[in-house]
Every structure is written in structure tokens, then in C-alpha cells.
Amino acid sequence: MIFRELFIFIAAFAAFASAVAAYLAVFHGEAALKEILSTAAAAVIGLYIGRCLQKRLSNG
Template identity: 80%
Template sequence: MILRELGIFVLAFAAFASAVAAYLAAFHGEAPLKEILSTAFAAVIGLYIGRYVERRLING
């Protein structure tokens, strides 16, 4: 269970980081590492909050 959650965290972080990096490079011409990592981290936190809320609503 913990390994599954760790895998989800790593894959989600990598996906968000690559998407943010691609966006910044395409539209702003540069991709600072600090912005990429902070935005990806915030997105993953939002993902986990959404999963928590979904589980709470399903289980009542």
C-alpha cells in the first residue's frame, strides 16, 4: 500500500513537473527549476487533497 502511494506520488510529480517545464519553455522561453518544482509540488498536494475528499464523500 505504501509502495503504491509512493509510486503515485513520484509519477504525478514527474508528470506535473514535465508539463510545467514544457509550458514555461514554450510560452516564456525559460524554465526556472524553482518555479517548476514549486508548481509541481502544489499540484501534487492538490491531487492528494482531491483524493482525500473523494474518499470521504464515497465512504460517507
């Protein structure tokens, strides 16, 4: 169970980081590592908050 959560965390972080890096590179011409990592971290935190809310709301 914990490996599943760890895999989801790593996959989500990688997906968000690559999407942010691509956006910054295409539309702004540069991609700072600090911006990429902080935005990806915020997105993963939001993802996990959403997952927790979904579990609580589905249980009643």
C-alpha cells in the first residue's frame, strides 16, 4: 500500500514538473529549477488534498 502511494507521489511530481518545465521553456524562453520544483510541489500537495477530500466525502 505504501509503495503504491509512493509511486503515485513520484509519478505525479515528475508529470507536473515536466509540464511546468515545458510551459516555461516554450512561453517564457527559460525554465528556472526553483520555479519548476516549487510549482510541481504545490500541484502535488493539491493533488493529495483532493484525494483526501474525495476519500472523506465518499465515506460520508
